[in-house]
Amino acid sequence: MPQNIDKAYVLRILEMLLATPSPSGYCADVMRKLAEETRRLGYEMTLTPKGCGIITVPGAAEGRVIGLSGHVDTLGAMVRSVKSSGMLRFTLVGGFMLGAVENEYCRVHTRDGRVYEGTILTNKPSVHVYPDAKELKREEAVMEIRLDEQVSSAEDVRRLGIEVGDFVSFDPRTRVMPSGYVKSRHLDDKAGVAALFGLLELLKRESIVPAYTLKLLISTYEEVGARCSVDSGGHHGDDRRRHGRHGRGPAVHGARRIDLCEGFQRPV
DSSP: OOOOOOHHHHHHHHHHHHHSOOBTTOOHHHHHHHHHHHHHTTOOEEEOTTSOEEEEEOOSEEEEEEEEEEEOOBOEEEEEEEOTTSOEEEEEESOOOGGGTTTOEEEEEOTTSOEEEEEEEESSOOTTTOTTTTTOOOOGGGEEEEESSSOOSHHHHHHTTOOTTOEEEEOOOOEEOTTSOEEOTTHHHHHHHHHHHHHHHHHHHTTOOOSEEEEEEEESOGGGTOOOOBOTTSOBOOHHHHSOSTTOOSEEEOHHHHHTTGGGOEEO
């Protein structure tokens, strides 16, 4: 059967995902958008206790379940402390080299929904001022966020509503090239999730019933290696078994493992 995937639809979903901040632990908004899109296509998404989504497409025959998965959570950071200078120290969400985010734009998400932009810098950001700036080891102790706000003290920062524990997301810098290539942060694995929705859209548009029941698992905790599935005994499952190989989504899963989550799902 020809695979008439609507590439324009996949790109539209991908751009929506990339534009929605979702560091691990801060995925409610992106999952809400995916749940709405799932319903628009005529399917339903249910959530595991940790916020991962499962979409079920009934198949023509029983006896097997095919599982595919991708993850929407991304690398990010969290406010660790507010410095007396008004700069923010941060800690990592997920594992990455700090040099990869140096001089990058970011957003700080407060608990009451406000969003502030800033730039990630070292505490010695200029080679003209600090002779050892090039040799400075990039580690959390020397990294900070400069807010794009008029702040010069910890009190100024707290008046904005920013506190320890607020999430920090990175500017994805998304660019869709005339050649068809997409350049962006967080293509791992938002591109995989967009591809899965391209499959859902095809099944709906062509009224295709898969040979066996299909379950799509959308993980929200892959980047931190946490477990988002629960087995029938109430124990959290190992996400390497449940979610597939890290960073290789979409991944294929054994049917029995996916089914173990069913008793713990709740509607979005």
